[in-house]
Amino acid sequence: MSTPILELDRVSKAFGGIHALRQISFALEEGQIVALIGPNGAGKTTLINVITGVHRVSGGRIAFRGKDVTRQRPFQAARRGLARTFQIVQPFPRMSVVENVAAGALFGGAHGSMGEAMVAAREQLAFTGLAEFADRPASALTLAGRKRLELAKSLAMKPHLLMLDEVNAGLNSSEIDGALALIRTIARRGITVLVIEHVMKVIFSLADRVLVLHHGELIADGAPRDIAGQQRVIEAYLGEKFARRITRTGAND
Amino acid sequence: MAYLQILVNGVVLGALYTCLAVGFSLVWGVLNIINMLHGSLIILGGYLSFFAWHSFGIHPLVALPAVAMLLFAIGYATQLLLINRVVSEPVLTTLTLTFGLDLILYNFMTVYYTATPRRVTLDMGAVDFAGIVMPVDRLVAMALALLLTGLLYLVLRGSRIGRAIVAVRMDREAAALMGIRVDRIYAVTFGIGALMAGATGAVFAMLYPITTNLTTTFLGKAFVVCVIGGLGSVQGALVGGIVLGIVESLAGQVVGPQHALTVGFALMLLLLLIKPTGLTGIRGYE
């Protein structure tokens, strides 16, 4: 059994009196596609922020590829191969699309020179289907395009673990299919992927494993099929009464 | 000198500083603009008050409301016509614009009034209470300063316009969605800022000689009060003003009056690094 690529050991985060994360523990194996789900406000983005060093943990340990990274800063996470996308896209608006991706290649992906970074950037643009927009300003892209830009930028950083924060929000059905295909190809390259998602289709067709967060606690961890039937999970999304009703009906099948 | 005297001096000074800064703080907190005109507006108020007294024999207390209204009108017009166009721009742009406008105002005042110090001399004597001496004109000034500040507080809390201003301060977009005409509110706020500045100047004219050389000093004090106390609220200006007044009074005693100014600035820098939102913790914009 190899070292898990990401290990969280009783990680907690409190903002003043608000406990955003409580004693979260799990381990991700290399090459997995894992979905992180939970109702709004459960703490999913906070978890990503804490892993990448945007927020400091209030307690617990985080290890990435065997190394303790509990107190790392975001740029260190990037350089170590921990990449993430933002729920609200964060491009460099006045730079061209290729320059945006080159930033990822140069600083996170540790390419030697601007020239090399640009070459790598164009490769990633071709991969994500944005090649035709390469020299346009990033602000000219549609939302779907910007999400792909985020993805391309993160890939240019040569990540070992890629965390996608609601990369499908705001996309229509066919755009989501495209994104799914892309994510599968990425995973096939050996990159471990963690997706925060609300779209059930994505979770069921993509993920090998699902982590469920609710009020900052990890309430379920397992294969998609198993999770869907668990009472606590349904409770979290639909409330107690409904959950009881569903599981009772389900049990009768 | 007894420490109580220093404290009292500090509080009296602090009241003046509060009145001086509250307009500046409001403009910064609501419009997100650093108003480099503020110092000059104070001096303008002082000059107008002086000339009302010198040329027409009008007592400063009578002239005060007139000066205040005039400054309000000037502020309102300036904001509506000029500053409104850049209100969403980054700080470099807005600060430079108000600085440019200030250069114009400063120049005209220097040319028209010349740099000769002007002072309204009212001899009101002094009061002695339990060993603490306080000139009456300073007490009157303090009372006026607190009165004006209090009035502003009531306006902000009680009147429709006041509530609208607070709403815009909290969330510009939401206020606009509620039907508040944000550009009018901006103009009113700036007008109030100018009004408070002019009124403070008129009060100062009763105590100190007024000259254009003081514009930067007053502006600097306004900065310091805002950072110490916190932006965009009367309470912030009050806390900041009193603290600065006491600190300066103490520093004047300990290291000498010429260093008191430095201490104020140093305190401001310190607070910027530790708690930029100030002692009351009310955040201005980034």
Add this chain to the structure above:
Amino acid sequence: MMCRWWRCFLFVIWVLALASTPLWAGNYVVRLAVTVAMYTGLALSWNFIGGFTGYPSFSTAAFFGLGSYAGALAQRAGVPMIFAWLCATLFVGLFAAALGGILLRLRGHYFAIGSIGVVEVLRLLIASWGSVTGGGDGLNVPFVTGGPDLVARIFLAAMLAIMLVVFATTVVVDRSRLGFGLRCIQQNEDAADMVGINTTTYKIAAYTLSALFCGTIGAAYASWAGYIDPNESFSLLMSIKVPVMCLLGGSGTVLGPVVGAAAFTLLEEFFWAHFLDYNRAILGAVIVVLIFFLPGGLLRMPYRGLFARTVRAWVQPKAAA
């Protein structure tokens, strides 16, 4: 946009034009050329932190003043002039690096205020530390021997040399990893962080670069003027004029500060000479016009359709309301 070599070429032409003034013009014009060169150096310096990185620094006067006092004190202690300037540069650079570590944690308005505060605190400190700095009475600097013509030429050469060095640094940074990183920080600091840029180090580097040459220029100015005092050396007016010059030409570009400094200095001189009493008001008016009509600076103006656009810009305010 212009290619790299074209920009350098234009710059060299301008330097030669300034350098040639002693050959065809009187002392007044030569001194004007020195002033232009000086402000160009200051504007190019500010460009690192204000233009590339987008942090509105008003610390120029702090570094200039510190450099002038450091240089003056060194010279009074017997250090030869050029070495004194180098000492001043080093001193100011170290000061900026240390200060930057603390100050650059602030952003936007608070950073601007902090940078102004630094100027004021330094001014007041220098003014009160009379025993060392001469306090409010100022400091005399050993004069350079030689007639006024020779002196003017020496300092013209000095300021032009500094200007060349700063320009060269700008060109190098513009094309480098540092420049790219700074632009990322300017456009989205959080994203820059996430992409792997050590924003703290980059910002401090930009701030130090912005300070370094201001120190040299300050020291050179002290030697040229022969006398410095705290109010002139730590002048807030200078701290605001320099960013305005950069804005005028186009901040964040390589030639923008050069164009802006030249245009502004020459305009200012013209108004000073012809409208002495109102020169500040006119300066203010120039600034106001600049803000409204030249938001991107002279170099970024879309010259086609200018008139129609100007009218439209006036009628439609930029306010979010």
